[in-house]
Amino acid sequence: MMYLLSVLWSCIILLLCLNSNYIGGLALSLPDSHTCVIGAGYSGLAVSRYLKEFGVNFTVFEASRYVGGTWRFDPHVGLDEDGTPVLTSMYKYLRTNTPRQTMEFGGFPFPANAPSYPTGTCFYKYLQSFVKHFDLMPNIHVRSFVTSVKWIDHHWELTYTQTDERINNTVSCDFVIIANGQYVRPLLPNFPGQDIFNGSIIHSHDYREPETYKGRRVLLVGAGPSGLDLAGQLHNITAKLFHSHHLVYNQPKFSEHYFKKPDVEAFTTDGVVFKDGTIEEVDDVIFCTGYEFYHPFLDKSCGLTVSGKFILPLHQNIVNIRHPSMSFIGVVNKVITRVMDAQAEYVASLIAGKFKLPSQEEMLKIWLAHVYKLQYQHKKIIDVNTVGSDMDQYLGNLTKEAGVTRVPTVLTEIRDFNAKNRLEDLLNYRDYDYKIIDSNNYKRWHNGGGNRAEECPIEL
Ligand SMILES: Cc1cc2nc3c(=O)[nH]c(=O)nc-3n(C[C@H](O)[C@H](O)[C@H](O)COP(=O)(O)OP(=O)(O)OC[C@H]3O[C@@H](n4cnc5c(N)ncnc54)[C@H](O)[C@@H]3O)c2cc1C
Ligand SMILES: *[C@@H]1O[C@H](CO)[C@@H](O)[C@H](O)[C@H]1NC(C)=O
Ligand SMILES: *[C@@H]1O[C@H](CO)[C@@H](O)[C@H](O)[C@H]1NC(C)=O
Ligand SMILES: *[C@@H]1O[C@H](CO)[C@@H](O)[C@H](O)[C@H]1NC(C)=O
Ligand SMILES: *[C@@H]1O[C@H](CO)[C@@H](O)[C@H](O)[C@H]1NC(C)=O
Ligand SMILES: *[C@@H]1O[C@H](CO)[C@@H](O)[C@H](O)[C@H]1NC(C)=O
Numbered sequence: 001m002m003y004l005l006s007v008l009w010s011c012i013i014l015l016l017c018l019n020s021n022y023i024g025g026l027a028l029s030l031p032d033s034h035t036c037v038i039g040a041g042y043s044g045l046a047v048s049r050y051l052k053e054f055g056v057n058f059t060v061f062e063a064s065r066y067v068g069g070t071w072r073f074d075p076h077v078g079l080d081e082d083g084t085p086v087l088t089s090m091y092k093y094l095r096t097n098t099p100r101q102t103m104e105f106g107g108f109p110f111p112a113n114a115p116s117y118p119t120g121t122c123f124y125k126y127l128q129s130f131v132k133h134f135d136l137m138p139n140i141h142v143r144s145f146v147t148s149v150k151w152i153d154h155h156w157e158l159t160y161t162q163t164d165e166r167i168n169n170t171v172s173c174d175f176v177i178i179a180n181g182q183y184v185r186p187l188l189p190n191f192p193g194q195d196i197f198n199g200s201i202i203h204s205h206d207y208r209e210p211e212t213y214k215g216r217r218v219l220l221v222g223a224g225p226s227g228l229d230l231a232g233q234l235h236n237i238t239a240k241l242f243h244s245h246h247l248v249y250n251q252p253k254f255s256e257h258y259f260k261k262p263d264v265e266a267f268t269t270d271g272v273v274f275k276d277g278t279i280e281e282v283d284d285v286i287f288c289t290g291y292e293f294y295h296p297f298l299d300k301s302c303g304l305t306v307s308g309k310f311i312l313p314l315h316q317n318i319v320n321i322r323h324p325s326m327s328f329i330g331v332v333n334k335v336i337t338r339v340m341d342a343q344a345e346y347v348a349s350l351i352a353g354k355f356k357l358p359s360q361e362e363m364l365k366i367w368l369a370h371v372y373k374l375q376y377q378h379k380k381i382i383d384v385n386t387v388g389s390d391m392d393q394y395l396g397n398l399t400k401e402a403g404v405t406r407v408p409t410v411l412t413e414i415r416d417f418n419a420k421n422r423l424e425d426l427l428n429y430r431d432y433d434y435k436i437i438d439s440n441n442y443k444r445w446h447n448g449g450g451n452r453a454e455e456c457p458i459e460l
Contacts, residue, residue, distance in 0.1 A: 026324055026360070028175070029353030036061065036158050036173035038146045038297075041069020043179035043329040043340045045127060046105055049134045050348030059171070060136075061160050063087060063145040067131050069181055071124040077206045082163040084145055087184045089226075089291075092209040093233060094120035095453060097225050098418055099434045101442075102336040102411050105130060106345065111457045115447065117430035122456035129458050149176055151301040151323055175351050178295065179329040179344075185294035185308065188287055189221070193267035197285070204230060204288040210237050219272055219282045221264060223247035227288035228426060231258070242272070242280055249423040293331065302326060309382040315363040316398060317385050318343050319350070324357055334388035336415050338407055342395055345404040355402045391415070408439035417444075 035051060037044050040062035051058045063084055066072050073090040080086050096103065099116040103123070108130060110118070118126070131137060143163040150157045156173040186203035194201070204226040210233040218238045220230055223245035235241050235254040244261040251260065262275045271281040292308030303322030305312050311331050313321045320326035327347040330340050349355055357363060374383055387394045392412040399406045414434060422429050431449035436442050 026357040028325060028350055028357070030174055033057065033174035033351070034059070034172070035175040035177065035351055036156065036171065037177045037179060038149075038158075039063075039069065039179040039181060040067040040140050040142070041179065041181055042071070042103075042127065042337060043181075043344060044069070044177075045130060045136060046341045046344035047177055047179060047329060047347055048136045048139060049105070049130070050345050051351065052134060052136065052139070054348050054352035054354070056348065056351050058139055060140040061144040061146050061158070062140055062142045063163070065142050067136075067140060067142075068124050068127045070183055071120060071127055073120065073124070073208075075208060077208065082143060084143075084163045087181065089183050089205045090120050090124075091204075091207050094229070095430055096120070096123060097229065097422060097430075098336060099414055100126075101434055101436055102338055102415055102418075104338065105341050106338075106405050106407070108133070113455075114457055115452050115455050116433045117453070118456060119453065122458065125456060125458045125460065128460055132460065146180075146297050148297050148299055149178075149302065149326075150299040151303070151326075156326070174325060176326045177329065177347055178298075178327070178331075179340075180295070182293065182330050183291045185292050186287075187290045187292050187308070189264075189289055191264050191266055196269050197267040197272075198269045199283045199285060201285040201287070204286055205291070207286055210234055213238050213284060215239050216283045217281060218242070219244065219261075219264075219280070219285045220288060221245070221285065222288035222290070223249075224288060224290055226290075228422075230286060230288060232427060240280075240282075242282060244272075244274065247423075250425070252425075252427045310384045312381075312384055313364060313367045314385070315357065315367060316343075316346065316394075316401070317387065318346060319357065319363070321360055321363045321367060324360065324363075331385050333383075333386040335391050335394075336411060338411055339387070339391065339395065342398050342404055342407050346398050346402045349402050349404060406439075408436070410436055410438070410440050410442050413440075414442055 035056055035058035037047060037058060037060040040060050044060055045067060048060055070088045070090055072088050074086050074088050076086050078086060095117050100110050100118055104110060110126060144160045145163055146158060146160045148159040156176045157170055158173050159168055159170045161168050186205040188203055213234055214237050216238055217240045218234060219242045220227060221244045227245060231243050235258040238257055241258050242261045244264050246263060265273045265275050271279055273279050295306050298306055304320055314328060315321050317332045318327050329343045332339060392409050395407045398404050431447055432444050433447045434442055434444050
């Protein structure tokens with residue numbers, strides 16, 4: 001509570017020091033402007049497509065040698081072939097845990113006969129086909145790891161390391177779009193005794209394939225999307241799989257090597273003690289304990305409060321209220337991937353001058369009203385970027401304010417059904433295909449399972 005109040009106070013102070021040259025309805029587009037985008041994953045690619053369509057001059061800075069972000073499998077762990085941190089969290093045999101219809105870019109669907117739950121490899125291929133279709137490669141600078149973004153003399157200075165030559169360059173940008181991903185920075189717990197444990201400990205960010213764990217005694221911690229997925233991949237290949245979590249769901253019939261466990265109490269040199277007092281010997285630990293936001297390149301001059309859980313104050317979870325020429329795509333929790341495409345269209349429309357933001361004062365008032373509502377609902381400031389159950393309304397608001405294509409309500413319905421169904425039928429929920437009938441209706445049928453999973457009718 002004290003924290004919330006102090007945040008509010010700092011915002012009121014912020015209100016008093018808003019840049020006076022921005023007050024009034026904000027039309028941001030400038031002739032001959034240059035826009036810098038950080039990251040060429042789904043979000044960076046989505047915004048590139050709209051920027052290009054709207055005739056905006058832009059450059060994308062991508063740390064790795066590749067487009068596609070987390071959807072590209074990289075066998076490296078830790079550092080890649082350029083000595084750059086491996087940012088992708090993709091592992092072998094992954095299939096999407098949401099129907100592709102909730103992930104497709106607007107107006108660019110998969111071929112109709114593609115399965116609704118394609119493999120990660122197939123989704124990566126889809127992203128590559130998008131880059132090819134919209135000819136985005138000329139605007140993307142790969143091997144360009146952004147290390148700092150500063151607001152100096154009414155423009156942005158973006159510094160990046162060219163990872164091939166190991167040299168640093170600084171470029172000037174009128175607009176900055178931050179699309180560096182949400183599942184890059186592992187969140188690691190620290191249990192008593194963790195440092196004396198003699199086995200291996202990794203985060204699911206560094207997990208690549210089940211074969212590594214053949215015949216071993218493994219502890220899996222957590223039952224979020226990665227924890228449940230890895231339970232499915234590991235229960236029948238390990239000697240013993242201990243799965244520590246407190247999710248209430250319809251646990252499927254895993255093999256006899258699978259053991260559900262309560263929360264971890266502590267580690268010993270060769271094993272783990274659980275909250276119920278049971279002790280088990282284990283060889284390997286995989287923490288499926290989630291991720292946090294990570295924006296180490298944002299200088300203080302950006303005027304934001306940045307943490308692993310939230311960023312504030314942002315208008316529509318997108319626009320930096322202090323400096324509205326900076327926007328974020330993907331700083332939003334519990335939404336479908338298609339939301340990032342809507343945010344991308346919003347940002348590109350803003351830069352192209354297709355709509356005007358409210359004044360900074362007005363944006364801050366709207367934002368404060370949102371924070372008061374959180375407080376009223378007994379939520380905390382860490383929920384400030386969570387859209388979750390308000391997703392359809394949020395999408396409606398983006399359309400109302402900026403005129404972006406309305407993401408149909410049916411996608412929210414599919415999300416809600418899938419989220420429930422996944423926990424009801426973990427091992428089989430992907431054996432179904434979906435078809436969207438209109439903006440409110442879809443149909444779903446069993447697709448026979450089996451090799452259907454491997455189908456990927458995309459030509460590159
Ligand atoms: C294992 C896993 C499975 C998932 N499965 C699903 C699913 O089934 N369905 C679903 O809807 N969503 C899923 N997601 C969510 C997924 O994050 C989104 O689908 C989508 O990939 C987000 O795209 P993004 O562009 O925002 O982030 P990313 O894909 O992470 O891309 C960010 C890009 O920014 C680059 N970058 C980062 N920092 C810098 C820097 N400092 N300088 C330059 N470049 C930088 C990275 O190299 C990367 O290319 C999954 C996520 C993970 C991790
Ligand atoms: C785009 O911006 C860059 C960087 O400012 C500049 O060098 C280039 O000339 C611009 N291109 C066009 C077509 O305006
Ligand atoms: C480039 O920038 C990085 C990150 O700020 C720094 O660690 C490195 O020393 C710089 N390299 C050179 C050659 O200046
Ligand atoms: C840790 O493991 C190594 C290699 O298996 C072994 O030699 C060592 O005795 C172990 N240490 C403890 C404290 O168990
Ligand atoms: C293990 O189970 C998964 C499904 O949960 C299945 O796809 C895989 O083929 C099985 N592997 C083995 C070795 O039985
Ligand atoms: C949508 O806009 C309305 C009216 O401005 C606002 O009250 C509501 O909180 C917004 N909803 C979301 C999810 O942003």
